[in-house]
Amino acid sequence: MVGPELERLIQVLSRLPGLGPRSARRAALHLIERKDVLMRPLAEALASAADSVRRCPVCGNFDSVEPCAICSDPRRDDGLLCVVADVGSLWAMERTGAYAGRYHVLGGLLSALDGVGPEDLGIARLVTRAAAAREVILATPATVEGQTTAHYIADRLAGTGVAVSGLAHGVPVGGELDYLDDGTISAALRARRSL
Structure with missing residues (x-):
């Protein structure tokens, strides 16, 4: 046709x-x-x-310059290192304008079913980079693979002296409880804080 x-x-x-x-x-x-x-x-x-366009050799972002614009920005906080699964997640974080530290793009998530192990994600390089940070923020998805990856990285960073944190999970801004799934509501209850 x-x-x-x-x-x-x-x-x-x-x-x-x-x-x-x-x-x-x-x-x-x-x-x-x-x-x-x-x-x-x-x-x-x-x-x-x-x-x-190519991958930044420092963080894994895509840019036409090496290192990328984020890695070469002197206004960024070198003590904060945000770990994301992919460049799309990095871009989502940047859209908020709420984060001004450095990034580390894993290029995927741990998945035994797909044959993706720590060596495929360059986690050893992440551990090396984390040594220069005061805090590593694990911004992996709230999926089984994302949480498995976050726990693995947290275990690898245990004992290094660097603080490890994760993104909060729960009720989104403007979200109504009646429209949320049970997992989101449960996560919000577990992560509650005093007002």
């Missing part, structure tokens, strides 16, 4: 997260219909990013 070039575009788009075959077809059609204002600039941006 479509030519090989368009079929290839649809196949490549369908590999993106959140895009299945139908969504990829709609996206491809949208790009083709707006070739000059969307497709060509997108192709140029993709080529430029492919040529210049």
